[in-house]
Amino acid sequence: MSDPASDPASDLTPDTASSAAPDAPPGLTHVLPAPYLLFLGDTTVAGFAKTAFGLRDWAGERCIGEYALPEASVSTGLPRLTPREAALGGARAMVIGVANQGGIIPQGWMPALLEALEAGLDLVAGMHVRLADIPRLREAAQRHGRRLHDVRTPPAGLPIASGRKRSGRRILTVGTDCALGKKYTALAIARGLAGRGRDACFRASGQTGIMIAGVGLALDAVVADFAAGAAELISPDAAPDHIDVIEGQGSLFHPAYAPVSLALLLGSQPDLFVVCHEPGRTAILGHAHYPVPSIAQVIEQTVLAGKLTNPAIRCAGVSLNTSAFTSEEAARILAETSQALGLPAADPMRGGLAFERLLDACQ
Numbered sequence: 001m002s003d004p005a006s007d008p009a010s011d012l013t014p015d016t017a018s019s020a021a022p023d024a025p026p027g028l029t030h031v032l033p034a035p036y037l038l039f040l041g042d043t044t045v046a047g048f049a050k051t052a053f054g055l056r057d058w059a060g061e062r063c064i065g066e067y068a069l070p071e072a073s074v075s076t077g078l079p080r081l082t083p084r085e086a087a088l089g090g091a092r093a094m095v096i097g098v099a100n101q102g103g104i105i106p107q108g109w110m111p112a113l114l115e116a117l118e119a120g121l122d123l124v125a126g127m128h129v130r131l132a133d134i135p136r137l138r139e140a141a142q143r144h145g146r147r148l149h150d151v152r153t154p155p156a157g158l159p160i161a162s163g164r165k166r167s168g169r170r171i172l173t174v175g176t177d178c179a180l181g182k183k184y185t186a187l188a189i190a191r192g193l194a195g196r197g198r199d200a201c202f203r204a205s206g207q208t209g210i211m212i213a214g215v216g217l218a219l220d221a222v223v224a225d226f227a228a229g230a231a232e233l234i235s236p237d238a239a240p241d242h243i244d245v246i247e248g249q250g251s252l253f254h255p256a257y258a259p260v261s262l263a264l265l266l267g268s269q270p271d272l273f274v275v276c277h278e279p280g281r282t283a284i285l286g287h288a289h290y291p292v293p294s295i296a297q298v299i300e301q302t303v304l305a306g307k308l309t310n311p312a313i314r315c316a317g318v319s320l321n322t323s324a325f326t327s328e329e330a331a332r333i334l335a336e337t338s339q340a341l342g343l344p345a346a347d348p349m350r351g352g353l354a355f356e357r358l359l360d361a362c363q
Helices: 046-058 083-088 107-118 135-144 182-195 207-213 224-234 258-268 295-306 327-341 352-362
Strands: 036-041 063-068 093-096 122-125 148-150 169-175 200-203 243-246 272-277 287-291 314-320
Touching: 036 046, 036 107, 046 063, 046 093, 046 182, 046 207, 063 083, 083 107, 093 107, 107 122, 107 135, 122 135, 135 148, 169 182, 169 258, 169 295, 182 200, 182 207, 182 243, 182 272, 182 352, 224 258, 243 258, 258 295, 272 295, 272 352, 295 314, 295 327, 314 327, 314 352, 327 352
Parallel strands: 036 063, 036 093, 093 122, 122 148, 169 243, 169 272, 200 243, 272 314
Antiparallel strands: none
């Protein structure tokens, strides 16, 4: 998606996370201390800083600055602050804004994380490695009276999937790869439908979505046998005209993350899905020897797999991340994609008539 901060024509500039679901099951609600200082670590690939960018774009009122190690080359454009400067400016927590491969916390980050605790900030993370499981951080937090918030920790007692058809309607975002707009698309569609007076809300299935909405469950942290059941829990029974717009994860064509994508697809039982793609990306992020599949391949595979729990599943349209293109180039790509597939194609962050047509298909 194009960056709304650099696209004045966008009519979808994020403000607050107003689409969190109020009826989330117990254990899926997270109360996090804000404002945030966003920690970028030593990141050099923008795609791995998607948590920081997601918070900047969709919870900007809760982000006062960024902090990065000297090796980092990625920036959110927010003011550069040390933890102490951020604390003096009103920050209450430092959020690890990186979603690296394996969800690890490198030893090289430890001085910065300890510095934040010493400055009086809590730590918030959605990594696979839990902050609370690192003795140095746990001891420092206790010593300074701070808290460690691990939003990727699933609640206890998750069910095995039942496969039971639930009331209400569901839209799932799926992708040709990771980190190309599934969360942004779901947030934009939920907001767009709500703006049309529809009863629609965003359902988070990953750490960044949870931090934005305050509600959700990180599906990739769930034991495999319970993953589809967790996906069912994210989107419970609802009124017949209610629409859950569910944040997608990974890709059915990803060599590492396809199992998470499949569990989410089967458990969410979407009536509609929107394929997210970044034109110009040719290789799977972090797996250069795996090519990005075509949109048509993703549609075919999603329908084939999704029919197991919802035989009526169908594709509503396509969401393209055109942030690397000019407005004229983006319009051409959207038109060509729509014509080739016979489906609406839009960049939700650019808005416009193309996005309105995608919303029409999602109603």
